[in-house]
Amino acid sequence: MSKTVELVSLASIVPPLNHEVSGGFKAMVDGKEVRVRAVLERTVVIEHQEGGERSVVRKDNCMVKPSAVAFVPGNPNNGVGPRQWRRLPGKPPAPATGK
Numbered sequence: 001m002s003k004t005v006e007l008v009s010l011a012s013i014v015p016p017l018n019h020e021v022s023g024g025f026k027a028m029v030d031g032k033e034v035r036v037r038a039v040l041e042r043t044v045v046i047e048h049q050e051g052g053e054r055s056v057v058r059k060d061n062c063m064v065k066p067s068a069v070a071f072v073p074g075n076p077n078n079g080v081g082p083r084q085w086r087r088l089p090g091k092p093p094a095p096a097t098g099k
Contacts, residue, residue, distance in 0.1 A: 006066075010036075010044060010073040011059035013069050028063040036062065 007028060013023055026047065028034070034046040037054060039054040044062045047054050 007063040008066055009060050010039070010062040010064050010069070013064065014068060015071045015074075018074055019071040022070040022072040025064065025068045025070055029057050029061055034062075036064075 001064070006099070007075075010027065013021060023036050023038045023045070025036050026033055027036050027044075029046060032034050032048070034048055036044055037047050038045040038061060044059055045054055045056055
């Protein structure tokens with residue numbers, strides 16, 4: 001007897017308070033199994049099993065088993081948690097002034 005697993009869109013997963021979704025779990029994209037490498041705000045970096053190529057897909061298209069999704073602590077003061085250093089290039093934040 002085969003065991004069926006209910007898959008949901010990664011976009012529907014809500015992390016616990018002060019946490020964010022981490023990479024490192026399996027998912028289904030377009031009917032193929034992939035490995036989630038990184039989860040960004042609206043997209044996911046995936047690694048295909050054939051050839052190990054990486055690509056970016058929308059969270060809506062990434063179907064996951066909810067119990068397989070991993071979370072890491074985030075820092076609500078910085079907005080994006082442990083990956084704060086991955087901000088887009090540009091001017092660094094202005095230093096706070098004590099006026």
